[in-house]
Amino acid sequence: MRFASPLYLLIFLPLLFVYLYINIIKKKSFNSYISFSRVNLLKGNIPKFKTTLLNILKNFKYIFLILIIVALARPQSGKTFEQSNEQGIDIMVALDTSTSMSSLDFKPLNRMEAAKRVTQNFVRARKYDRIGLVIFSGLAFTQCPLTTDKDSLVEFIKNINIGDTGLDGTAIGSAIMTCVNRLKDSVAKSKIIILVTDGNNNMGEIDPLTASKVAQGCDVKIYTIGVGSLEGAIYEIDDPFFGKREVRTQDAINEDVLKHVAYDTGGEYFRAQDTKSFENIMKQIDKLEKDDIKVVQFTNYNELYKYFLIPALFLLLLIIILENTYLRKLP
Numbered sequence: 001m002r003f004a005s006p007l008y009l010l011i012f013l014p015l016l017f018v019y020l021y022i023n024i025i026k027k028k029s030f031n032s033y034i035s036f037s038r039v040n041l042l043k044g045n046i047p048k049f050k051t052t053l054l055n056i057l058k059n060f061k062y063i064f065l066i067l068i069i070v071a072l073a074r075p076q077s078g079k080t081f082e083q084s085n086e087q088g089i090d091i092m093v094a095l096d097t098s099t100s101m102s103s104l105d106f107k108p109l110n111r112m113e114a115a116k117r118v119t120q121n122f123v124r125a126r127k128y129d130r131i132g133l134v135i136f137s138g139l140a141f142t143q144c145p146l147t148t149d150k151d152s153l154v155e156f157i158k159n160i161n162i163g164d165t166g167l168d169g170t171a172i173g174s175a176i177m178t179c180v181n182r183l184k185d186s187v188a189k190s191k192i193i194i195l196v197t198d199g200n201n202n203m204g205e206i207d208p209l210t211a212s213k214v215a216q217g218c219d220v221k222i223y224t225i226g227v228g229s230l231e232g233a234i235y236e237i238d239d240p241f242f243g244k245r246e247v248r249t250q251d252a253i254n255e256d257v258l259k260h261v262a263y264d265t266g267g268e269y270f271r272a273q274d275t276k277s278f279e280n281i282m283k284q285i286d287k288l289e290k291d292d293i294k295v296v297q298f299t300n301y302n303e304l305y306k307y308f309l310i311p312a313l314f315l316l317l318l319i320i321i322l323e324n325t326y327l328r329k330l331p
Helices: 006-029 046-071 111-125 148-159 172-184 210-217 255-262 277-289 306-323
Strands: 075-084 090-096 130-136 139-145 190-195 220-227 233-239 244-247 271-272 294-305
Touching: 006 046, 006 277, 046 172, 046 306, 075 190, 075 255, 090 172, 111 148, 111 255, 111 277, 130 172, 130 233, 139 148, 139 172, 148 277, 172 190, 172 210, 190 255, 210 220, 210 255, 220 255, 220 277, 255 277, 271 277
Parallel strands: 090 130, 090 190, 190 220, 220 271
Antiparallel strands: 075 294, 130 139, 233 244
16 A cells, blocks of 8 residues: 555644643643532532543544544555566476486485476566476476466476376477477577476487477577486385385486587586575576566556545544534533
8 A cells, every 4th residue: 555645644743742742741730639619519420421432532533533634645555567568588398207206316305396396486486488388208298388377387387296198208309399399489589498307318209309409490499407316316115025115226317418409409408416406507597598678567556545534524423413412411
């Protein structure tokens, strides 16, 4: 809330002084006794109910003045709108949903949950860009097309699960091509793919290097992120003899391929070994892919003075009625 005429609020200063003078200073200076020639003069004086009502009425007068002052200051509520005059960056995020993303080497999260958390934060930070989502394992498909509706996209990311494509494996080439198909007709100044995977390409009808050449031809830049600790993946298994235990497998990421895919298109390759390094990588990409967007901001204000003026008028009417009827004459 804001005030269109805030100078009227300065009236509160003398009003506060008057209130303090009448209710504190003047009361203290007033003698605590009054001389009467006869005690029976006090009998049958103002009834207790009327005394209470008089005190309430006095407070009503202060409330009336407060409401009037606030109404004069013209309180307003506003809704701010932003309109960008330029096209931002178009970004497709490709997330690996293969079984290996359940590895526990990103404790306390597994690789998939870490990737989802970091990606959500990245999406929220890209205020003016269009972002889409592709998920892949043995198959690749678009989970969310390019959109500026970040809240909906975040919900899509939250609902991703391992095995959503229905076929296990790692089809990196297919993931890249699915992203390129979403970006090829874009008129954005910059088009990028962020590819997140923890495996080596072993599925799909097109290999990653061929797909990267197609991306390069469409002016699409690819940032690749290899997910997983250098010590290998950790999985929890049910051992018939020892019960649940953790086993470690060797690293399956083909970093050479991911580096070629990135460098051929003008992007970069990163290695995320834990959640913290993953977050730092996404922050680096966020800094590398910035575009100056001219934004026009305007606010639509609604006048709220009536919500103070109407109660003030109601109080004034109540004060006038009581002072000229029930409280007009004291017994």
